[in-house]
Amino acid sequence: MTYRATWRAARAAPLPTRLEAPLPRSRYDPEDATESFAKRKDRRRPHGRVRASSLFEGTASVPGMAWLRKQGIVTGVDAELRSGKEATIYVGRGPAGTLALKVYRDRSVRSFKADGRYEAGRFEDGGATRAIAAAGARGRRAQTARWALHEYRTLWRLHRAGVPVPEPLVGPGTRLLARSGDVVVMRYLGDDDGPAPRLADAALSGADAEWAFARSVEHLATLWRLGVVHGDYSTYNLLWWQGEVVVIDVPQAIPRHHAEAKTLLRRDATNLCDTFAALGVEADADTVFSEVEAAAPAPPDEASAG
Ligand SMILES: Nc1ncnc2c1ncn2[C@@H]1O[C@H](COP(=O)(O)OP(=O)(O)O)[C@@H](O)[C@H]1O
Ligand SMILES: [Mg+2]
Numbered sequence: 001m002t003y004r005a006t007w008r009a010a011r012a013a014p015l016p017t018r019l020e021a022p023l024p025r026s027r028y029d030p031e032d033a034t035e036s037f038a039k040r041k042d043r044r045r046p047h048g049r050v051r052a053s054s055l056f057e058g059t060a061s062v063p064g065m066a067w068l069r070k071q072g073i074v075t076g077v078d079a080e081l082r083s084g085k086e087a088t089i090y091v092g093r094g095p096a097g098t099l100a101l102k103v104y105r106d107r108s109v110r111s112f113k114a115d116g117r118y119e120a121g122r123f124e125d126g127g128a129t130r131a132i133a134a135a136g137a138r139g140r141r142a143q144t145a146r147w148a149l150h151e152y153r154t155l156w157r158l159h160r161a162g163v164p165v166p167e168p169l170v171g172p173g174t175r176l177l178a179r180s181g182d183v184v185v186m187r188y189l190g191d192d193d194g195p196a197p198r199l200a201d202a203a204l205s206g207a208d209a210e211w212a213f214a215r216s217v218e219h220l221a222t223l224w225r226l227g228v229v230h231g232d233y234s235t236y237n238l239l240w241w242q243g244e245v246v247v248i249d250v251p252q253a254i255p256r257h258h259a260e261a262k263t264l265l266r267r268d269a270t271n272l273c274d275t276f277a278a279l280g281v282e283a284d285a286d287t288v289f290s291e292v293e294a295a296a297p298a299p300p301d302e303a304s305a306g
Helices: 003-012 015-020 037-041 052-057 065-070 115-119 126-134 139-160 174-179 206-226 261-277 285-295 300-304
Strands: 076-083 087-094 097-104 183-187 238-241 244-247
Touching (some): 052 065, 052 076, 065 183, 097 139, 126 174, 206 238, 206 285, 261 285
Antiparallel strands (some): 076 087, 097 183, 238 244
Protein backbone atom coordinates (compact mmCIF):
# COMPACT_ATOMS: atom_id res chain seq x y z
CA MET A 1 0.00 0.00 0.00
CA THR A 2 1.33 3.44 -0.80
CA TYR A 3 1.76 5.85 2.01
CA ARG A 4 -0.88 8.12 0.43
CA ALA A 5 -3.52 5.48 0.71
CA THR A 6 -2.38 4.65 4.22
CA TRP A 7 -2.44 8.23 5.28
CA ARG A 8 -6.01 8.65 4.09
CA ALA A 9 -6.98 5.41 5.76
CA ALA A 10 -5.30 6.53 8.95
CA ARG A 11 -7.14 9.81 8.95
CA ALA A 12 -10.41 8.03 8.40
CA ALA A 13 -9.72 5.41 11.06
CA PRO A 14 -10.93 6.18 14.57
CA LEU A 15 -8.01 6.95 16.85
CA PRO A 16 -9.49 5.55 20.10
CA THR A 17 -9.17 1.92 18.99
CA ARG A 18 -5.46 2.63 18.62
CA LEU A 19 -5.21 4.07 22.07
CA GLU A 20 -6.31 0.76 23.56
CA ALA A 21 -3.79 -1.27 21.61
CA PRO A 22 -0.96 -2.63 23.75
CA LEU A 23 2.41 -1.07 23.21
CA PRO A 24 4.75 -3.14 21.13
CA ARG A 25 7.84 -3.64 23.20
CA SER A 26 9.51 -6.79 21.99
CA ARG A 27 12.39 -5.00 20.29
CA TYR A 28 12.45 -2.27 22.88
CA ASP A 29 14.72 -2.90 25.81
CA PRO A 30 14.09 -0.48 28.67
CA GLU A 31 17.42 -1.48 30.18
CA ASP A 32 19.11 -0.13 27.13
CA ALA A 33 17.23 3.14 27.03
CA THR A 34 17.39 3.79 30.74
CA GLU A 35 20.92 2.51 31.12
CA SER A 36 21.17 2.76 34.84
CA PHE A 37 22.93 5.51 36.61
CA ALA A 38 25.23 2.95 38.25
CA LYS A 39 26.23 1.52 34.89
CA ARG A 40 26.98 4.93 33.47
CA LYS A 41 28.97 6.02 36.48
CA ASP A 42 32.16 4.36 35.36
CA ARG A 43 32.10 5.74 31.87
CA ARG A 44 33.95 8.87 31.02
CA ARG A 45 31.66 11.77 31.68
CA PRO A 46 31.82 14.40 28.96
CA HIS A 47 32.47 17.84 30.30
CA GLY A 48 29.27 19.46 31.42
CA ARG A 49 27.33 16.30 32.19
CA VAL A 50 26.34 15.93 35.82
CA ARG A 51 25.04 13.13 37.99
CA ALA A 52 21.34 12.93 38.76
CA SER A 53 21.95 13.27 42.51
CA SER A 54 24.21 16.30 42.28
CA LEU A 55 21.92 17.93 39.73
CA PHE A 56 19.26 18.18 42.39
CA GLU A 57 21.44 18.73 45.42
CA GLY A 58 22.99 21.73 43.80
CA THR A 59 26.57 20.57 43.93
CA ALA A 60 26.54 20.85 40.18
CA SER A 61 26.10 24.33 38.84
CA VAL A 62 23.41 23.99 36.24
CA PRO A 63 21.84 27.38 35.59
CA GLY A 64 18.13 27.23 36.29
CA MET A 65 18.21 24.23 38.58
CA ALA A 66 18.26 26.19 41.85
CA TRP A 67 15.35 28.30 40.65
CA LEU A 68 13.33 25.23 39.60
CA ARG A 69 13.87 23.77 43.07
CA LYS A 70 13.00 26.96 44.87
CA GLN A 71 9.82 27.31 42.83
CA GLY A 72 8.91 23.74 43.76
CA ILE A 73 8.58 22.78 40.08
CA VAL A 74 11.20 20.05 40.57
CA THR A 75 11.22 18.24 43.93
CA GLY A 76 13.66 15.50 43.03
CA VAL A 77 15.86 14.08 40.28
CA ASP A 78 16.03 10.30 40.26
CA ALA A 79 18.00 9.04 37.31
CA GLU A 80 19.74 9.82 34.10
CA LEU A 81 17.74 8.60 31.14
CA ARG A 82 19.83 9.35 28.09
CA SER A 83 22.77 11.46 27.18
CA GLY A 84 23.33 12.84 23.72
CA LYS A 85 25.82 15.28 22.30
CA GLU A 86 23.92 18.38 23.28
CA ALA A 87 21.87 17.50 26.30
CA THR A 88 21.25 14.93 28.99
CA ILE A 89 17.75 13.82 29.91
CA TYR A 90 16.98 13.08 33.55
CA VAL A 91 13.86 11.67 35.15
CA GLY A 92 12.59 13.75 38.03
CA ARG A 93 9.59 14.46 40.19
CA GLY A 94 7.38 17.42 40.90
CA PRO A 95 3.80 18.45 41.65
CA ALA A 96 2.98 17.77 37.98
CA GLY A 97 4.07 14.13 38.33
CA THR A 98 7.02 12.43 36.71
CA LEU A 99 9.20 14.88 34.82
CA ALA A 100 11.70 14.70 32.02
CA LEU A 101 14.46 17.28 32.53
CA LYS A 102 16.45 18.08 29.44
CA VAL A 103 19.67 19.71 30.58
CA TYR A 104 21.68 21.45 27.89
CA ARG A 105 25.42 21.39 28.14
CA ASP A 106 27.71 24.31 27.84
CA ARG A 107 27.71 25.41 24.27
CA SER A 108 31.44 24.76 23.94
CA VAL A 109 30.77 21.02 23.97
CA ARG A 110 27.68 21.22 21.85
CA SER A 111 27.45 20.83 18.14
CA PHE A 112 24.06 21.46 16.65
CA LYS A 113 24.18 20.43 13.04
CA ALA A 114 22.20 23.42 11.99
CA ASP A 115 23.90 25.80 14.37
CA GLY A 116 25.70 28.36 12.27
CA ARG A 117 23.84 27.92 9.06
CA TYR A 118 20.36 28.42 10.42
CA GLU A 119 20.99 30.62 13.41
CA ALA A 120 20.25 33.85 11.58
CA GLY A 121 16.57 34.58 11.86
CA ARG A 122 15.91 31.83 14.36
CA PHE A 123 16.00 33.92 17.50
CA GLU A 124 14.85 37.19 16.05
CA ASP A 125 12.98 38.06 19.20
CA GLY A 126 14.86 40.59 21.31
CA GLY A 127 12.49 39.93 24.21
CA ALA A 128 13.96 36.48 24.69
CA THR A 129 17.51 37.81 24.64
CA ARG A 130 16.67 40.50 27.19
CA ALA A 131 14.88 38.03 29.45
CA ILE A 132 17.91 35.75 29.42
CA ALA A 133 20.21 38.65 30.23
CA ALA A 134 17.87 39.71 33.02
CA ALA A 135 17.97 36.17 34.43
CA GLY A 136 21.72 36.61 34.81
CA ALA A 137 23.13 34.53 31.95
CA ARG A 138 26.04 36.00 30.02
CA GLY A 139 28.20 34.93 27.12
CA ARG A 140 28.21 31.23 26.40
CA ARG A 141 25.68 30.53 29.10
CA ALA A 142 23.28 32.91 27.43
CA GLN A 143 23.72 30.98 24.18
CA THR A 144 22.88 27.68 25.86
CA ALA A 145 19.88 29.25 27.57
CA ARG A 146 18.64 30.47 24.20
CA TRP A 147 18.40 26.92 22.91
CA ALA A 148 16.48 25.83 26.01
CA LEU A 149 14.17 28.84 25.76
CA HIS A 150 13.56 28.22 22.08
CA GLU A 151 12.74 24.57 22.76
CA TYR A 152 10.27 25.64 25.46
CA ARG A 153 8.57 28.12 23.17
CA THR A 154 8.30 25.63 20.34
CA LEU A 155 6.87 23.02 22.72
CA TRP A 156 4.32 25.53 24.00
CA ARG A 157 3.29 26.48 20.52
CA LEU A 158 2.81 22.88 19.42
CA HIS A 159 1.20 21.79 22.69
CA ARG A 160 -1.36 24.59 22.52
CA ALA A 161 -2.15 23.73 18.92
CA GLY A 162 -2.89 20.15 19.94
CA VAL A 163 0.17 18.50 18.39
CA PRO A 164 1.27 15.56 20.57
CA VAL A 165 4.46 16.78 22.30
CA PRO A 166 5.59 16.37 25.92
CA GLU A 167 3.77 19.09 27.85
CA PRO A 168 6.14 21.90 28.85
CA LEU A 169 5.93 22.54 32.61
CA VAL A 170 7.43 26.03 32.88
CA GLY A 171 6.02 29.12 31.23
CA PRO A 172 4.68 30.07 28.79
CA GLY A 173 5.87 33.57 29.76
CA THR A 174 9.32 34.43 28.42
CA ARG A 175 10.57 35.72 31.78
CA LEU A 176 9.76 32.45 33.50
CA LEU A 177 11.30 30.44 30.66
CA ALA A 178 14.50 32.44 30.98
CA ARG A 179 14.70 31.63 34.71
CA SER A 180 14.71 27.96 33.81
CA GLY A 181 18.20 28.47 32.39
CA ASP A 182 19.70 25.40 30.73
CA VAL A 183 16.89 23.07 31.81
CA VAL A 184 13.74 22.22 29.87
CA VAL A 185 11.17 20.65 32.20
CA MET A 186 8.47 18.65 30.50
CA ARG A 187 6.13 15.79 31.21
CA TYR A 188 7.81 12.39 31.18
CA LEU A 189 6.35 9.90 28.73
CA GLY A 190 6.64 6.40 30.06
CA ASP A 191 5.67 4.18 32.94
CA ASP A 192 7.22 1.79 35.45
CA ASP A 193 8.47 -0.39 32.60
CA GLY A 194 10.53 2.41 31.14
CA PRO A 195 10.32 5.46 28.94
CA ALA A 196 8.27 5.58 25.77
CA PRO A 197 10.34 4.06 22.98
CA ARG A 198 11.48 6.11 20.03
CA LEU A 199 9.84 4.96 16.81
CA ALA A 200 13.32 3.82 15.76
CA ASP A 201 13.31 1.38 18.71
CA ALA A 202 9.65 0.42 18.81
CA ALA A 203 8.96 -2.98 17.36
CA LEU A 204 6.04 -1.92 15.23
CA SER A 205 4.14 -4.46 13.17
CA GLY A 206 3.58 -3.71 9.47
CA ALA A 207 0.19 -2.07 9.92
CA ASP A 208 1.28 -0.11 12.99
CA ALA A 209 4.43 1.06 11.22
CA GLU A 210 2.34 2.25 8.24
CA TRP A 211 -0.02 4.01 10.60
CA ALA A 212 2.84 5.61 12.54
CA PHE A 213 4.33 6.81 9.27
CA ALA A 214 1.07 8.35 8.12
CA ARG A 215 0.71 10.02 11.49
CA SER A 216 4.30 11.33 11.36
CA VAL A 217 3.64 12.88 7.95
CA GLU A 218 0.45 14.38 9.32
CA HIS A 219 2.41 15.95 12.21
CA LEU A 220 5.00 17.32 9.78
CA ALA A 221 2.19 18.95 7.82
CA THR A 222 0.59 20.34 10.97
CA LEU A 223 3.91 21.88 12.01
CA TRP A 224 4.26 23.43 8.57
CA ARG A 225 0.74 24.84 8.81
CA LEU A 226 1.66 26.31 12.21
CA GLY A 227 4.72 27.89 10.65
CA VAL A 228 7.29 25.55 12.19
CA VAL A 229 9.93 23.37 10.53
CA HIS A 230 11.28 20.78 12.98
CA GLY A 231 14.78 20.58 11.53
CA ASP A 232 15.70 17.14 12.91
CA TYR A 233 12.66 15.06 12.05
CA SER A 234 13.17 11.30 12.03
CA THR A 235 12.16 8.17 13.93
CA TYR A 236 14.85 9.11 16.46
CA ASN A 237 12.90 12.18 17.52
CA LEU A 238 9.44 10.66 17.48
CA LEU A 239 8.22 8.67 20.47
CA TRP A 240 5.61 5.92 20.35
CA TRP A 241 3.37 6.31 23.33
CA GLN A 242 -0.14 4.99 23.97
CA GLY A 243 -0.77 4.45 20.28
CA GLU A 244 0.28 7.96 19.34
CA VAL A 245 3.30 9.46 17.62
CA VAL A 246 4.77 12.15 19.88
CA VAL A 247 7.12 14.81 18.50
CA ILE A 248 10.19 15.65 20.63
CA ASP A 249 13.53 17.46 20.41
CA VAL A 250 12.61 20.83 18.96
CA PRO A 251 15.38 23.33 19.89
CA GLN A 252 16.53 23.62 16.27
CA ALA A 253 13.05 24.34 14.88
CA ILE A 254 12.97 27.29 12.51
CA PRO A 255 10.12 29.50 11.40
CA ARG A 256 8.49 28.81 8.09
CA HIS A 257 9.40 32.24 6.74
CA HIS A 258 13.12 31.53 7.27
CA ALA A 259 15.13 31.53 4.05
CA GLU A 260 16.23 27.92 4.61
CA ALA A 261 12.80 26.65 5.69
CA LYS A 262 11.98 24.72 2.53
CA THR A 263 15.45 23.20 2.35
CA LEU A 264 15.05 21.98 5.91
CA LEU A 265 11.51 20.75 5.32
CA ARG A 266 12.78 18.72 2.40
CA ARG A 267 15.57 17.32 4.54
CA ASP A 268 13.06 16.45 7.26
CA ALA A 269 10.89 14.61 4.71
CA THR A 270 13.94 12.73 3.44
CA ASN A 271 15.16 11.78 6.92
CA LEU A 272 11.67 10.67 7.89
CA CYS A 273 11.41 8.37 4.87
CA ASP A 274 14.95 7.06 5.26
CA THR A 275 14.50 6.18 8.92
CA PHE A 276 11.08 4.64 8.31
CA ALA A 277 12.63 2.36 5.71
CA ALA A 278 14.22 0.50 8.63
CA LEU A 279 10.70 -0.15 9.93
CA GLY A 280 9.70 -1.63 6.59
CA VAL A 281 7.78 1.38 5.30
CA GLU A 282 8.49 2.35 1.72
CA ALA A 283 7.92 6.00 1.01
CA ASP A 284 9.07 8.63 -1.42
CA ALA A 285 10.48 11.80 0.12
CA ASP A 286 9.43 14.04 -2.79
CA THR A 287 5.87 12.84 -2.48
CA VAL A 288 5.90 13.48 1.26
CA PHE A 289 7.36 16.96 0.73
CA SER A 290 4.73 17.89 -1.86
CA GLU A 291 1.94 16.45 0.19
CA VAL A 292 3.02 18.38 3.30
CA GLU A 293 3.16 21.60 1.30
CA ALA A 294 -0.22 20.93 -0.30
CA ALA A 295 -1.83 19.98 2.99
CA ALA A 296 -0.77 23.29 4.47
CA PRO A 297 -0.88 26.04 1.88
CA ALA A 298 0.77 29.33 2.72
CA PRO A 299 -1.18 31.59 5.04
CA PRO A 300 -2.67 34.65 3.25
CA ASP A 301 0.01 37.09 4.43
CA GLU A 302 2.76 34.82 3.15
CA ALA A 303 1.00 34.25 -0.15
CA SER A 304 0.66 37.99 -0.77
CA ALA A 305 4.27 38.55 0.23
CA GLY A 306 5.17 36.19 -2.60
N1 LIG B 1 9.43 13.79 27.67
C1 LIG B 1 10.13 12.66 27.52
N2 LIG B 1 9.68 11.49 28.05
C2 LIG B 1 10.39 10.36 27.90
N3 LIG B 1 11.56 10.26 27.25
C3 LIG B 1 12.07 11.38 26.70
C4 LIG B 1 11.39 12.64 26.81
N4 LIG B 1 12.13 13.57 26.17
C5 LIG B 1 13.22 12.94 25.69
N5 LIG B 1 13.19 11.62 26.01
C6 LIG B 1 14.22 10.63 25.68
O1 LIG B 1 15.47 11.26 25.68
C7 LIG B 1 16.09 11.15 24.40
C8 LIG B 1 16.84 12.42 24.06
O2 LIG B 1 15.98 13.51 24.02
P1 LIG B 1 16.04 14.56 22.83
O3 LIG B 1 15.09 15.66 23.16
O4 LIG B 1 15.86 13.85 21.54
O5 LIG B 1 17.52 15.13 22.99
P2 LIG B 1 18.86 14.96 22.11
O6 LIG B 1 19.18 16.35 21.67
O7 LIG B 1 19.86 14.40 23.06
O8 LIG B 1 18.55 14.04 20.95
C9 LIG B 1 14.96 10.84 23.45
O9 LIG B 1 15.40 10.09 22.34
C10 LIG B 1 14.01 10.05 24.30
O10 LIG B 1 14.40 8.69 24.31
MG1 LIG C 1 16.95 13.67 19.81
